[in-house]
Amino acid sequence: MNIEDCLADFRIPQYLHYMDSAATSLIPEPVIASMNEYDLQYRANVGRGMHRLTRVATQRYQDAHDIVSSFIGGDEGITVFTRNTTEAINTVAAGLDWQPGDRLVTTVMEHHSNLLPWLRLRQKGVEIVILQPGPEGIFDTEVFNEAVTADTKLVAISHVSNVLGTVQPVREIAGICKERGAYFLVDGAQSVPHFPVNIQDMGCDFLCFSGHKMLGPTGTGVLWMRDAVLSPLMVGGGTVDDVVIEGVITENADTEDAITEGYTLTEGYKRYEAGTPHISGAIGLAQAVKYLENLGMDAVFRHEQKLASRLLAELVGIDNVTVYGPQDIKNRIGVVSFTIDRIHPHEIAYLLDERAAVLVRSGDHCCIPLMKYMGLENGTVRASLYLYNTLEEIDLLIETIEEIARIV
Ligand SMILES: Cc1ncc(COP(=O)(O)O)c(C=O)c1O
Structure with missing residues (x-):
């Protein structure tokens, strides 16, 4: 089975763009x-x-x-x-x-x-x-x-x-x-x-x-x-x-x-x-x-790498946005944490949902010591991707982040 063919197995309403799989994934x-x-x-x-x-x-x-x-x-x-x-x-x-x-x-x-x-x-x-x-x-x-x-x-x-x-x-x-x-x-x-x-x-x-x-x-x-x-x-x-x-x-x-x-x-x-x-x-x-x-874990990995590469490459170029962790896709998976200057991560997550039905996690991600170590009192926004996400969804996420980052 191809990754592209499996989208129909996930019955979440199609207008929603689920990017919180590190918390819990969708179920086919x-x-x-x-x-x-x-x-x-x-x-x-x-x-x-x-x-x-x-x-x-x-x-x-x-x-x-x-x-x-x-x-x-x-x-x-x-x-x-x-x-x-x-x-x-x-x-x-x-x-x-x-x-x-x-x-x-x-x-x-x-x-x-x-x-x-x-x-x-x-x-x-x-x-x-x-x-x-x-x-x-x-x-x-x-x-x-x-x-x-x-x-x-x-x-x-x-x-x-x-x-x-x-x-x-x-x-x-x-x-x-x-x-x-x-x-x-x-x-x-x-x-x-x-x-x-x-x-x-x-x-x-x-x-x-x-x-x-x-x-x-x-x-x-x-x-x-x-x-x-x-x-x-x-x-x-x-x-x-x-x-x-x-x-x-x-x-x-x-x-x-x-x-x-x-x-x-x-x-x-x-x-x-x-x-x-x-x-x-x-x-x-x-x-x-x-x-x-059936999909093959290598194929799952490659798919997520493709999505994460695009996301990372675009996010780092947006004014007021800070991306955490290595910018290089090597040694990382499709979990991308970022902040936008002067906007609380919870507000960003709320706006992504309101404006584009993109669902991401915000806050400390159950890692309070790491947040303190990174000096991020309010935590980050985290997009976490999986096999059912698409490049179109990544583009939507990027466009909406650009819009929100322009507000400040
Ligand atoms: C790295 C890591 N460890 C442990 C957990 C805890 O998983 P669970 O809530 O399924 O016990 C999580 C959940 O997000 C996690 O990301």
Whole structure:
């Protein structure tokens, strides 16, 4: 399927120009159809029981894990479904065995979801080191080389900034982590939806991303982990092989673990997915992955590069407009942040909607430390593009920004 041919699958009213995909993407019709099919035709719980509907639903639910795993080259690890990136990162923060004096390295560029869970670890005596990027929002790996010491337990960084769209050198950082024995977590919320991401190439230990930013339903996210090193965030139905309660121990109670712990956790993703999961969401996410694979992630990336190149090239020439991050399209994706002198970013976003039905995000983008670091008290306006955006829409955005910038 060609990118141009897929526009009809997105049923948002045609007069709207959606450029807020870094927050959440639009969803194509086949993804909705796959979820409806589950709800209407084979709705049942998963991993529980033997009747025909539960068997079909269980199979599709497991298949969804396999489809997502192979999309990121993660077949050898464990692919856990979560509600979003935030839950995935919190699962890692809560699940590692932190000791006072452990060190964690992260950066000032992180989304709050990849910062607050780590800051909270200070209560456990963990030392949090926060690195600063180079002037264009890209890290020199030397900064990590110096900061990642032998007592560093984890390094956590976004693959792509949700404000500047800059792509970080994760493969090189992974090498440093491996050498020093630190775990490496990549927040892939803004990378996995937009270009091919392969865990084998990247060499991370944890990859977190959101289904709803990659054509999937809201309430879906992924935590991939290399090994089952985490204690689960929640336990309960679906996560155990055996449960033993003192006084009702049967002769058949098999493992010592079961007797001392009270329960024996099961293996694989089920260990981390307590309770009835978002079954239709998982099925929809798998369909979204198939949709992206059908288009080809290289093609998705090229399309966005074409749009972002035009946007960047035109924006930098408009009086009163400041564009943030590198002006060169290399090492960045279709996330473009800008401001217009003397107009509040929220007002710009409002005017873009009012005048041209162009929908963009404004404010701090859940990155207050980065905004402070950049000296942008009111934040920025952010246009974030995806496969369903067109060059005509980019031209409309540019024309409308020109109009607004002339007001001041
Ligand atoms: C880089 C990054 N990390 C984490 C998140 C949080 O994602 P979610 O709200 O799906 O948990 C976002 C959302 O915008 C993001 O851009």
